Amino acid sequence: MGVLSDTLKLSYHYTNHCIRATGMTLLNKKGFEACHICTVSSHKNESMIRNYAVKCSDAKKHQISESLASALVPKKPKLDENAPTAQPTIPENVELEEM
Numbered sequence: 001m002g003v004l005s006d007t008l009k010l011s012y013h014y015t016n017h018c019i020r021a022t023g024m025t026l027l028n029k030k031g032f033e034a035c036h037i038c039t040v041s042s043h044k045n046e047s048m049i050r051n052y053a054v055k056c057s058d059a060k061k062h063q064i065s066e067s068l069a070s071a072l073v074p075k076k077p078k079l080d081e082n083a084p085t086a087q088p089t090i091p092e093n094v095e096l097e098e099m
Helices: 002-005 014-028 034-041 046-053 058-072
Strands: none
Touching: 002 058, 034 046
């Protein structure tokens, strides 16, 4: 892969390892199980690919943050749109002054 990168004058010197690592990272991000990633990457056990699984995307960090925040912040009760609302009433014996 390195020779191919040089021959084609690619913008980056790709190696077999970086292509393999990128593939495993993408499979992990797409939610494939470690045992399946091992099958296509030819790793003998799941512990060998753990380094590729620890990377946490910004989207995943945001999702984690939202989950924690929603658990810590009390939720506002939803108002029932069909429930009657209290209307202010003026007693009959009170006169209103004009402005």
